[in-house]
Amino acid sequence: MENIISMKHLYDFQLIEAVARTGSMRRAAEDMNLTGSALNRRIRRFEEDFGFAIFERLPGGVRLNPAGELLLHHYRGARSDLARVRSQVADLSGERRGHVSIACSQALTPYFLPEQIARYRAQHPGVTFAVKVGDRVQAEEQLATFSTDLALVFEPIYLVDFEVIQCVPQQIHAILAADDPLAEKPELRLRDVLTRPCVLPSAQYGVRHLLGLAARKRRWELQPVVESDSFELIRHYALHERAIGFQIPIGLKSVADTGLVFRPLSEADVPVGNLFLGQKQGRTLPVASARFAMQIAGAIVDYAG
Numbered sequence: 001m002e003n004i005i006s007m008k009h010l011y012d013f014q015l016i017e018a019v020a021r022t023g024s025m026r027r028a029a030e031d032m033n034l035t036g037s038a039l040n041r042r043i044r045r046f047e048e049d050f051g052f053a054i055f056e057r058l059p060g061g062v063r064l065n066p067a068g069e070l071l072l073h074h075y076r077g078a079r080s081d082l083a084r085v086r087s088q089v090a091d092l093s094g095e096r097r098g099h100v101s102i103a104c105s106q107a108l109t110p111y112f113l114p115e116q117i118a119r120y121r122a123q124h125p126g127v128t129f130a131v132k133v134g135d136r137v138q139a140e141e142q143l144a145t146f147s148t149d150l151a152l153v154f155e156p157i158y159l160v161d162f163e164v165i166q167c168v169p170q171q172i173h174a175i176l177a178a179d180d181p182l183a184e185k186p187e188l189r190l191r192d193v194l195t196r197p198c199v200l201p202s203a204q205y206g207v208r209h210l211l212g213l214a215a216r217k218r219r220w221e222l223q224p225v226v227e228s229d230s231f232e233l234i235r236h237y238a239l240h241e242r243a244i245g246f247q248i249p250i251g252l253k254s255v256a257d258t259g260l261v262f263r264p265l266s267e268a269d270v271p272v273g274n275l276f277l278g279q280k281q282g283r284t285l286p287v288a289s290a291r292f293a294m295q296i297a298g299a300i301v302d303y304a305g
Contacts, residue, residue, distance in 0.1 A: 098288025
């Protein structure tokens with residue numbers, strides 16, 4: 001019995017099931033897109049390999065004999081076991097279950113990560129996610145201590161034990177009210193924006209770091225009217241007192257009714273930063289995390305600019 005249920009006979013068992021279900025060689029052959037004679041020869045050959053007849057031939061059709069009933073019961077049990085094992089392997093491999101943890105900046109949370117997580121879960125609804133939001137130092141620390149599987153970091157500081165999966169450039173953009181006179185320009189110079197009230201992220205963020213480098217190079221001083229860890233506040237404060245905020249493209253999305261527009265700062269004034277996707281050096285990621293990393297490695301390229 002163990003030898004007869006093999007890959008060689010899987011199709012035979014499908015045919016046997018069809019005959020048992022219909023009680024007729026002719027109807028089973030139609031269901032399986034075979035001729036009646038071809039199906040009959042296949043059943044006969046199987047019975048010879050098995051060593052026993054499994055059907056009773058009746059005037060009005062066929063039916064399983066006791067040996068056939070026992071065989072089909074065993075096959076169905078084996079098929080159920082195989083389906084369960086396949087399911088368990090899928091769970092172990094992270095195809096259907098698993099957990100992905102990722103450390104990132106706030107810039108990734110409004111649009112990019114929600115879209116990517118939803119896209120992944122549409123294919124793998126059993127996979128859960130933990131998104132840990134912080135500055136670039138915190139993201140690197142969480143990766144180094146195995147607190148997260150992946151990190152998306154803009155302008156990382158150390159890159160110690162950081163295995164880069166993908167890296168894309170991100171040009172800093174100014175956030176302005178749609179009716180601001182500066183919004184008419186396709187690109188802004190640093191001198192244009194620093195004479196206006198500015199809303200800046202705190203010093204530990206990469207955007208502030210690059211703006212600080214550019215200002216010091218020209219012996220200017222950054223004097224924000226508001227400094228905040230909240231990128232939401234930075235984005236929306238631009239609607240007040242003609243203030244200007246700053247962000248990278250992956251954290252921005254043009255929506256007509258927001259009253260905001262985004263304009264890049266000239267590369268002649270402010271260096272382009274880099275967004276890194278990475279994992280801990282030498283670590284073998286869980287399958288779900290590795291597959292999600294592959295997905296977002298391709299997706300962040302679309303946000304380069």
